Amino acid sequence: MSHYLFDSAADQAIGRFAVLESCYDPVSRSRLELTGLTTGWRCLEIGGGSASLGDWLGEQVGPEGEVTVTEIEPHWAASRKRPDHVRLLRHDIVRDPLPGKDYDLVHARLVLLHLPERIEVLQRLVAALRPGGWLVLEEFDCGWTPVLAAPDEAAAALFDRVHTALLGLLEQAGADPLWGRRVVGAMAAAGLRQLAAITYAEAWPGGSTGIALHRHNTDQVADRLAASGVTIGELERFQALLQHPDFAVNSYPLISVRGRRPLENGKDLPR
Ligand SMILES: C[S@@+](CC[C@H](N)C(=O)[O-])C[C@H]1O[C@@H](n2cnc3c(N)ncnc32)[C@H](O)[C@@H]1O
Structure with a gap:
């Protein structure tokens, strides 16, 4: 049974996948290219969502290679x-x-963050690699989303209040909203080598493609937000704020970490 807060069978999932694809796929593609990804490779894409990245991996490896995209709810990807x-x-x-x-x-974006068993899953992903193979994990650090501009102080406070409530629901579901900052350490502890990490963030202005992620997320769990104390009025004002031209918030920083499984003979990995 999944603990995932945002059921991917729901209508809001396709909106979420569209934002992730539009805002983060160009970033992920450039990070994946840093592994030397080329024709003939065998790739595993975990929790692929809409499978936009899995399909792109398929183009990179060509018919000489293969890509397996996994998804607990593959309705949209299908x-x-x-x-x-x-x-x-x-x-x-x-x-x-x-x-x-x-x-x-092996690649996973924004999947382990949601899974209480993330360390065990990480170890399984390492075991799935050939010696010298690459694991790329890309995860949000949801703890750094400062409001960058707001029509007034009350609006900034409203964003923080509703967003904090959302992060609380994620934690209740077993997610670690700060997982992004822990990935380098976890991958090192899992025995990976040649670790490198790059963080990407941008401003999401009111009405932008990216800020719609907050709309899809809060919309999908509106009932649970209400049960946690967010009023209908607050949620309506929050949704309106996401469209306001004078509002901007930092995107979720995406921390992309890559590392390699060591060779079995203990020899150094080629650079
Ligand atoms: C935030 S979405 C990210 C989707 C995609 N990786 C992306 O970045 O666009 C998390 C995805 O993980 C999937 N997921 C959740 N739990 C899973 C599990 N136990 N096994 C496989 N996929 C899972 C969800 O269905 C959802 O599609």
């Missing part, structure tokens, strides 16, 4: 056409056996 060497699998990364081994590249 609506996209893809070539035979890109396989979409309904799969729970916490409970199901790994779909393969000896991967050149």
Whole structure:
């Protein structure tokens, strides 16, 4: 059973995937290219959402390679056409056996953050790599989302209040909203080498594509926000603020970490 707060079968999921694809896919693609990703590679994309990145990986590896995209709720990803060497699998990364081994590249974006079993899952992902293969984890640090501009102080306080309530719901569901800042350490503890990390963030102005992520997220859990003390009026003012031209908030910083499984003979990995 998944603990994931934002059920991917819900209508709001496609809006969330569209924001993630638009705002973060260009970033993720450039981070994945840093591994040397090339034709013929075998790749595993975990919790692929709409599978936009899995499909892009398929283009990079070509028919000589293969990509397996896993997703606990593959409804949206299944609506996209893809070539035979890109396989979409309904799969729970916490409970199901790994779909393969000896991967050149394993990638997950914004999945382990949500899973209480994230350390065990990380260890399984490392085990799925060939010696010298790359794991790339990309995760948010939800603890650094300062309001950058607001029509007045009350508006800034309202954003913080509703956003803090949302993070509380995530924690109740077993997520770690600060997981992004812990990934380098966790990947080192899991035995990976050649670790490197890059963080990306930008301003999300009112009405922008990115800020709609807050709309989809709060919309989907509106009932639970209400149960946690956010009033209907506050939620309506929060949603209106997300459209306000004088409002801007920092995007969720995406921390992209890459690391390699050591060689079995203990020799140094080639650079
Ligand atoms: C925040 S979304 C990120 C989607 C995609 N990785 C992206 O960055 O666009 C988290 C995704 O993880 C999936 N997920 C949650 N729990 C999972 C599990 N136990 N196994 C596989 N996927 C899971 C969800 O269905 C959802 O699509």
